[in-house]
Structures are given as C-alpha cells and as structure tokens.
Amino acid sequence: MKLSIVILNYNVRYFLELCLKSVEAAIKDIDAEIIVVDNNSPDDSCTMVKHLFPNVVLVKNKVNSGFSKGNNMGVAKAKGEYLCILNPDTVVAEDTFRRVLSFAESKLDLGAVGCQLIDGRGKFLPESKREIPTARIAFQKLKGKTDNYYNNTLGIDDIGKTDILVGAFMLLKKTVYDQVHGFDEDYFMYGEDVDLSYKILKAGYSNYYYGETTIIHYKGESTIKDKVYAKRFYGAMEIFYRKHFKKNVLTSLFVKLGVKLAALRGGNTVNEELNFNETIVVSDSIPNSLEAHLKPPITLVSDLKDITQNVQVILDLNYLSYRSIIDFMKHNNASTQNSYRILLKNSNFILGSDSSVNRGEILLY
Template sequence: MKLSVIILNYNVRYFLELCLKSVETAIENIDAEIIVIDNNSPDDSCSMVKSLFPSVKLIENQENPGFSKGNNIGVAQAKGEYLCILNPDTVVAEDTFLKLIEFADDKEKLGIIGCQLIDGKGKYLPESKRNIPTPKVSLKKILGKDKDYYANYLKINTTGRVDILVGAFMFLKKTVYDAVNGFDEDYFMYGEDVDLSYKVLKAGYDNYYFGETTVIHFKGESTLKDAKYAKRFYGAMQIFYKKHFKANLVFNAIVWLGIKLAYVFRRPPTVLKTESKSTIIYGNKIDSSLKNQLQQPIKHNNIINREVPDHSMIIYDLNTLKTKAVIEDMKQKAKQEHIVFRFLPKNSKFILGSDSAVTRGEITHF
C-alpha cells in the first residue's frame, strides 16, 4: 500500500465529514487507506463515520489520550509506505497526495514534507514553514518579534528545505516515523509537531516545505483562548526545551521567565465579526430551506467569478466544484478583508466555514 492518511478527531464532526470527502476524492487513484482515530468525542463523529464512510478504518478510544498518543495509535495500524498526519479541520485538493508522492519518491534521506496552508478566510498561515525554535528565537517570538521564527527565506509558492513543519499536515515515510519513535507522548497537545520535526532532523533526514499544493486548515494557528489552553501551550514549550536544549541553563532561565510573563500578560483574543450584506453561490441551485437562512440579495453563478463586492458571503457548492479551484479562488479573494467563505459538502445538508482561528467554526443546517 502506498499511503495511509491518519486523522485524529475530537468533537469536530462536521469538519471531519468535509475533510473525509476531500480525502476520499484525493486518493481515488492511489492505493491508500484512511484511518480515523476518535479521542472519545462527545458528538456523533463516530456514528457519522460508520454511516457515511464505511471503508474508513475507525478507532474509537474510550478516553482522550491527547494528540501524540492518539496519532501513534493510528500509525501503529497503518499499512502505507507513506503517512499523512492530517487534522480533521482540513480540506485537501484533488491532486495534493499525487503531487507529494511524485516529489517524495525522488528524494533520498527524506524526512517530513509540509505544504502551503491557508485558513478559513483564504489567508496564508506562516506556521506552514518554521525555523528551529531555539530559546533565543522563541524568546523573541514571545516578545512579538517573529522574523526568525518563520522560514521566511522561502517564498510561499516555492519548495525547499525547512526545519519545522506543522502537525495539521505532515507527510512522511512510515519507516522514518518509526525510526524516531513517532510523536513523543510526553506532549498532550501542542509542541509535538515541533518535537517530531526536530527529531527527524537530528536523525539525519531532510524536511521540506512543498509550496506547490495548498491545503485549507480552518482553525489556523491557534491563539491563546483561556488559562487552560495557555498552560498546555507553554507547558509544551517547557518540555521541548528540557529535552533538546539542556546545556544553556542561564539562557533557559530567561526563556522560562519570558514564558511566565507571556502567560500572565496574555491578551484575550479579539474576534472581528464580518457582517455579510449579500450572498454569492457558486455551483448548482441549492435547497430553498438553505436560501431562506441566507443574507439577501442572493446571486447565483455556475462558475467562479474573480470579482465580488466586499461584505459578501461566498458559498462553494462542492457537488459541482473542484476543491482545487475553490482553494485557488479563496487565495485570490483573501485580499478582501470583509469576505467570508462557506462550503457545501457533496450530498450534505449543512454549510460550514471558519472566520476566525479562535472559534469552533460556523455551521448552518438546512
């Protein structure tokens, strides 16, 4: 088998449905499997997978053991030469995996490949490619100077070696994952992707950023939402430094102080609500019960148009549209601040999107 797509889910049933539909299309011409690990979600994620995706291998954990352990459980049952660690709040293009396999098959000492990620408003996510977060680099990031944190030497649409990739999308050989013992289970959530990337580098492999395919990651780079979140985030940073940067004790002490100060003085996230004054639907005519819930006036187009007025809600009907075309359109329209996007998954009775990295997304049922 060529590819195993590993999706760890927790309580995002509707995003998971959209994700799985995009993955199923993307692996149509690949010898591949999809493995979903559910970390004891309180919603109906598991029953949805069983009903709509019978070919998906579903692992139902009876507790929430965290991101690292959950993924390790899934990878242990994977049969593919390659793995794709994929968040459930993502959408892949039809040719994403084909492009990555073609690129990967030609490389020696291949580590992890990441790709271009955009958020739910079509904006590029800089965490798609990062440098090693040394204590010095991370301290500067905490203080608001992130120039050295991100791998800005590579342009967004190019491909090249990088150090650190993001756990929302990681493509690598299973032999490499096993060689470094996978995700470190000392991390419950956050930091495990940095740790895995760094372990792979130290083992002598090359990590790559592949800018020639784009994946939507709705939530984007998480912002500190509450004390519990902040404690886990900074706790993960402490684990990473303790494991990999033990020698410089004085500088580490400065970093600990910076972490504590950032935790104490963190600001609550600001969510800017975009008020839609019109709706634009790309695709076939949609259900009248949905139209009754949308902002008037409603304009319907069978093809994607580049020019749209500000304060529009754009609905992409994936019953007819290609995901790749939708992603490219989002990237073009991301320059307009007051546009929001919604997806109508194939054969579904809801639309969804995410206008902010700090909310659980927006879902409308019909």
C-alpha cells in the first residue's frame, strides 16, 4: 500500500465529514487507506464514520488520550509506505496527495513534507513553514513579533526546505516516523509537530514545504486561542527545550517567564464582524430547505467569476470541485468582507469559518 492517512478526531463531527469526503475524492487513483482515531468525542462522530464511511478504519478511544498518543495509535495500524498526518478540520483537493507524493518520491533526503494551508477565509496560515523555535524566538512570538518564528525566506507558493512543519498536514515515510519514534507522548496537545519535525532534522533528513498545492485548515476548530491554549502552548515549548537544548539557568528562566506571561495574557478570541450585502450561491440550484435559512437577498450564479465583495458565498460541492473551491478562496482572500460556506454532497448542512482563532459555523437545514 502506498499511503495511509491518519486523522485524529475530537468532537468535530461535521468538519470530519467534510474532511473525509475530500480525502476519499483525493485517493481514488491511489492505493491508500484512511484511519480515523476518535479521542472519545461526545458528539456522534463515530456513528457518522461507521454509517457514511464503512471503508475507513475506525479506532475508538475510551478516553481523550491527546494528540501524540492518538496519532501514534493510528500509525500503529497503518499499512502504507507513506503516512499523512491530517487534521479533521481540513479540506484537501482532488490532486493533493498525488502531487505531494510525487514530490516526496523525488527527494532522497526526505524527512517530512507539508503544503500551503489557508484558513476558512482563504488567508495563508504562516505556520505552514516555520523556523526552529528557540527560547528567544518563542518569547518574541509571545510579544507579537513573529518575523523569526516563521520561515520568511520561502514565498507562499515556493518549494524548499524548512525546519518545522505543522501537524495539520505532514506527509512522510512510515520508516522515518518509526525511526524517530513518532510523536512524543509527553506532549498532550501543541508542540508535538515541532518536536517531530526537529527529531527528523536531528536524524539527518530534510523537511520540505511544498507551496504548489493548497488545503483549507479551519484552524479554530482545533486551536481556540484562549488562556488555556496559551498556557498549554508555552508549556509544550518548555518540554521541547528541556528535551532538545542544553540546560542553563537563563534559558529555564526565559521559558518559565514565557509560560507565566502566556497564562496571564491568553489569546485573542474576538471575531471580526462581517456585514453581508447579499448571499451568493454558486450552483445550478438552491435546495428549498437551505434557501429558507439564508440571509436575503439571495443570488444564484453559475460562475465563480461572478462573485462580488461584502457577500456570503455558498460553494456547492454538487457543482464545484474541491480544487476550484480552494483555489477560489485562496485567490480572493483580499475581499476581506467575504465569508465562505461549503455545501456538501448528500448532507443537510453547510459549514465554514470566518476566524482562525474561534470555532466555525455549521448551519443545519
């Protein structure tokens, strides 16, 4: 088998359904399997997977074992030569895995490869390519200075080496994953991807950013930017420094100060208010049950070129491809007052997110 896609889920049933449908479309011509590990979700994620995706390998945890342990459990069942660690709040294009696998196979020193991530409004997520977060760099990030935290030597659409990749999408050989002992289970949530990327570098491999393909990451579903997040994030950095850097008093004090400041400061959870002039549905028809829930005036268009600004856009997967939706969102993110929702095939909801720091929105109809 060529590829095993491992998805760790916790309580994001609707985003998981969209993710799985996009993944199934992307592996039609690849010898691949999908493994979902559920960390004891209180919603009906597991029931949905069993009913809608019978070919998916489902691992049901009785407790929330955290990101590292959950993914390691999924990888333990993987049969593929390559692994893709994928978040449940992502949407891939039909050619995502084919293109990234082709690139991976061209690199003899490949450790892991990531791609370009955009949020629910089409804005580039700079954590797609990062530098090694030394204590000083992490402390600067806490103060809002991110110039050295992200890899700014590579352009958004470039291809090249980068130190650190984001765990929302990481593709690597299973042999490499096993060689570095996978995700370190000392991390419960946050920091695991930094640690794994760094272990891969220390093992003599190179990590790559492949900016020629893009996926959506509804980041707020898995990373709510509150005080709990901030404390856990900098706590994870403390574990990272303790494991990988020489101990000295200055670094220890630096890190502990960062953790305390993070706990006090917390994160920004303010949503931007979006005021829509109209709702535009890109499709050949609008379901009556959906139309009753949309804000008027409502316009039906057949071409993405007909989208204006200050509107809410409903993108119908019965009519559009995943690739066309992702490309449209990416290239129209300058229209900052636009909001995007995706209408799934054979489902009764639309979803999307207007913020990368808070949860997205699901509308059932």
